[in-house]
Amino acid sequence: MLTRDARGAAVLGGVRLGDLFDVAAGGEAVRTPAYVYDVDAMVAAARELGRGFGPQSHLIAYAVKANSAGVILRALAEAGCGADVVSGGELGLALACGISPDRILYSGVAKQDPEIDRAIGAGERGILALEIESVEEIARVEARAAALGRIARVSLRIKPGIVADTHAHIATGHDEAKFGIAQADVPAAFAALAAAPHVRLVGVGSHIGSQLMRATEYLAAADVLIELARERETTHAPLELVDFGGGFGIDYGDGSPTPPGEFAEGISARIARAGLGARTAVVEPGRALVGAHGVLCATVVMTKRSGDRRWLFIDAGMNDLLRPALYGARHHIEPLDQVPPAPGAGRPWAVAGPVCESSDDFGEHAFDDPPPARVLIRDAGAYGYTMASEYNGRPLPAEIFLRGGRMVAVTKSRGIAAWIADRSG
């Protein structure tokens, strides 16, 4: 959790953030922009979610897309998490970080043959489940499994026809979404499975969207899945899992969402009531495990006054943190080295990055006079670094990992020389 020390300096995971940029790290000072993560807090979030399941058998398949740093993956794996991956790259990474294939699920509407092969071929019996996102995909997976002489374990990702109460770009469970199989097409999917001897259906699932503030729609989708699983089991062998998806929200400063543990309690109660308590309840959280436990630290480059507006230009831009430009997301920005002004106090500053786009804008934030020399952008642990790019010829940001009250790893920016070499070659 982000706190302040007696002098008002920001502290994360027991470490004063300013010190990370003042002291030498591995012989060289770490430069901003840099993400800093409290990995212990991420592990604690996973454990807390796990407790919500009580005695229900479950798997927390961490959505690697939220933050794919190996330090984080390994820590979550040690805490018992599996992985939800969306590409052959993420699959390879999860395996390289020691996550067992039988704790990995793989979603994606357009998996390519080498990616399918890698999933089917991993370990003794392939990954826990390929999430099938269309009727058409079943024949493709059958062909690859037959060619490899393996059985592909799959779960049908259903569109439960439920509109999540979230930003349109991150709602995925409604009928027009590109993800998953519409309920009306489920009979066709079952028929395709019957004609696919190398494909074994082990589960059903859905993911209705991200940054869910309440459990209502999620649990309505859970009811649809549980009913589908029950129906299927009346004529076929019991399924192994029901995958309820991720999407648990975090508080970006505009309200507290329902805690993830309450989603888990709701799932456990429903699955037990339906007599399916012996199945593994899978959830795929990304943001809820890592989002609140990472900050993006930046240095103020200069200020500008234009009419009544005051700009604070920082060395982090939309290439480092895309969410504000992509989703209109708002992240709180605070001084790194001194206490933020009390609510309603301070002078408003428009905080923006150096990227040559109007959308490279982090919104208005209040600071006391004079404005700070360094700032931190809160709640940047999810969909931050994984969406970063070298747009505008800017180097990728650094990453610093904290555990046990100290820095345990640093990924320095690869710098811009590598980009110049790549592009000029």
Ligand code: PLP
């Ligand atoms: N599972 C699937 C299939 C997803 O598409 C996503 C996010 O896009 C997630 C899980 C993770 O979502 P969140 O980070 O909101 O928990």
